[in-house]
Every structure is written in C-alpha cells, then in structure tokens.
Amino acid sequence: MNTQTLKKTALNDTCRKYGGKMVDFHGWELPIQFEGITKEHSAVRNGAGMFDVSHMGQIFVTGKDAAAFLDYVNANDVKKLQNNQGCYSHLPNGRKGIVDDVINFCLDQAGGRYLVIVNATTSSKDYEWFLGNSSGFDVKIENRSDDYSMIALQGPKTIEIMKRFEPVILKFGRFCIVESSFKGEKTFVSRTGYTGEDGFEVTAPHKVINEIWEKFAELGKPYGLIPCGLGSRDTLRLESGYLLYGNDIDDEHTTYEANYGWVVKLKKEKFIGKDIYLKQKEEGLKVKLTGLATETGIPREGCRVFAGGEQIGALQSATYSPTLKKGIGVGYFTKTDLKPGDELEVEIRDKKVKARVHEVPFHKGTAFGKVYIAQ
C-alpha cells in the first residue's frame, strides 16, 4: 500500500498514538480499529466510543433562497426546519437514483444559513450538483470540506461527557445542532451519528480538533470511552439499518427501493425527482432493499441470495453482527413481498446456507427511543 498518496485527517497522528490500525478507505488513511471491532462495538452500544470522521464533508448554503434551494434538491422537507433543527435526507438525481444521502441543518432560518453534512467520497460531486441546480436561486454554495475535521462521540453514556463540553446541545433532541466555540474557534455540535445510539458529532477547524479529541478522552474515562474505528462504525450502522452510500444506495436506486420511503415528502410542491417518485409509487417496486440473517456462516457483500431455488438478488452490505451474534446483510431483492422469517438461502463460498428475512433495523439502539433532554 502506498501511503504517500492517501489523504490524512488532522487526527492521523493522534489515531496512531492511540493504537489505530490504519487502512486505505476510499483514498483516506483512517483507523479500521484500535483494540478490536467487537470491543469497540460493545463500547458504543453500552457506554461510549469516539470516532475520527473528519473525512465527512461540509457544504454551507447561505442566502435569501437557501431554504427554498435545499428544499428543491432534497427529498425530505428542509423548508420546515427551524433554527437548530436538522433532517436526514436523500438528494434525488432526477433519474432513478440518488446523488448522496446527507443531513441538512438549519443554523439560521431568517438569515438563510444552512449546513449540509455530506459523505466523504461524494462531497465534490454534491457540490457540483448543488451548483448545477442553483440557477434562479439567490444562494451562495461553499464546499468547506477541506477546512473542517469531525469527531463522532457515540453511545448512551456520551450525554455525561457532553454535559461538560457543550451542555446546550442537551436541550435539543435528535438531529439538532448548536453553534459553539472551542478555544476561540467556531465549532458545530449536533446530536447525530451513524451508530444507532444517542450521541454527538463535533465539527471543528483542524487546528483545535486534536485538543477536542484529548478533552473527550479525558472526560470519557469514567464512562469507559474508547477510540473506535471504521470496522465497528460499519457493524453499528448496518445493525441500525443505516444506509452506506456506494453500497446500499447509489445513482441507480431510488429512496423507495432502499425502503427509506419516509424520507420522501411528496406533499412538497416541487423538488428534483418528484415525478420519478410519484411514478414509482404508482407502478410499485421491482426491487426492494431487504434484510436477512444467517443461521451459520457469515454473509459478505456480493453474496447471491435465493428464494425457493431462484436467485432474487445479491447482498450490498453484510457482516457479522456483534449484537445479534450472527451474520446479517441487506440486498436488493426482486421478490418485494418478503416478510420477516421467510426462508432464504445465501451463497457463501459456493455453498448455500440457510437465512431468514429479518426486519430492518436489525437492532434498535438508544437513538431510536426517547432521548434525555435537559431542562
């Protein structure tokens, strides 16, 4: 592996110091794990874990028409967001696919100031997409992905850490954001994450991110906080039914096919791809992203899936689930009326093993329930 050409986050040295096993992740050098994937997975499910997610991108949209513009490029309703609120959404590509999945945050509704958190590999593509669809809107679009680092603090006990870092965010629920500062530098703290547990994401300039990491490490000690890598990030997100752009969603599959229909707000008057969604709703789906779990054996990405001897699709994402203690996966299946418990077969190393349709999320962590709100 030629590490010379890999992009490094501002936390690279710190991750190494903490024992991170560094790998090439789509051109970024990031830790796949520190002490071990199952240990990190369980720390997040039961206590607290900390991830370097600086590869994620930040696009700022400002101006008089910021809300109207974001409402137009998103499937979800961005216009209704009030100050401090955010929403998960898909950017439909106007054909039968998705440009990216993102989180839109409203920083200042009256002043027209929004922050969109986008995926690492798609930040330039999203930025170009925004620019290309912005004519007629009075907006300024800035891709600031290279200026910010990001730490995800995840797990039920991270509330205790946040009480001593930015307690204001605890007055808000899931998907909310507050603007904050650390050592005089402007930061953003949101109640979001990719693990299915309650938790927070801190976006900050590179020059203070290492100090923030060390601060969390210190505050988190009594709560068993450990640094976590991409390995557990993936097992946690897949158990939670969260989509991975490039695997589970892409330019060739729609939000409905991904079984994320709740994201699409057809009541909105106009947005990119509305006609496609309407048509698909009327005609029905030919494929649907569906979950399965195996009894023995661990399915992996690409494994073919069969129902009654017929191939119905292949797995887009699959792993061993440390929580369920079995193999799990999701795939686009041509049989769209499958119910949890239905028998399937997955081909693992040329052998067909038994599997059953499983409901998604596979596991519902604290992010799915009522979270603590400070008075």
Place this chain on the structure above:
Amino acid sequence: MKPEELKYTKTHEWLHISGDAAVVGISDHAQHEMGDIVFVDLPKVGSKVQKEKQACVVESVKSAFDIYAPVSGEITEANTKLSDEPALVNQSPLENGWLFKMKISAPAEASDLMDWNAYQEFVKTAAH
C-alpha cells in the same frame, strides 16, 4: 504446545507432526492480525487436502481468511469446539484454538516449512 515444537508456513499456519499425524492451527501473529474471530468454517472429516490449497476458513467481523493445508493429506478431526467458541483461536491459538487434525500423505512436503526461529525472522521482515 510450545511454539518451538511447531513448523510454520509463510501463510501463518502452524503444523505439529507426530509420525504421520499432524495438528494444524494459526500462529499467534496471525490471530492478532485477523482481529476478533467470530466464525470458523471447519473442514469435513475424511476430506482430502492439498499442500498450500485452502483447507478451511477463519472469519473475523469484517473479513474471511483462507487457511491453507501446510502439507497434503486427509482430515481426521476438526475442532468442533470452535463452532460455539470461535474466539478460542484468539485466546489460545496454539492450544485450544487448533483447527484440524490430519493424516499426512507425503511427509517430505514438510521439509520446506519454517522452524520457530525462521518464522519469527519471517514475520519481522514481512512487517517492513
């Protein structure tokens, strides 16, 4: 088993030979590199394996690793304890975490395997 009593392959399996019987597992270095082992796809008793060809598969949370037969022969026993406790491979790679036993068909094939000193040297140089 003591590491000094074993022979090693470049693909990090170990082999313990007594007569024409042998036990096969993976080295401590290998289990450490693989991370938490969560599943072992054991070979069938009675099946024939060939030197340097896949004999079974060990899986961590995120990856599957092929385990190669250090020599040719026939599988006589698989460590079925690993079906319930695959983590034994991490905890005790040279003892309770052995993978399978075999009857060696061509004992001369073991002559190119490394001893403990050579294997340690091999791991050191491979890391750089």
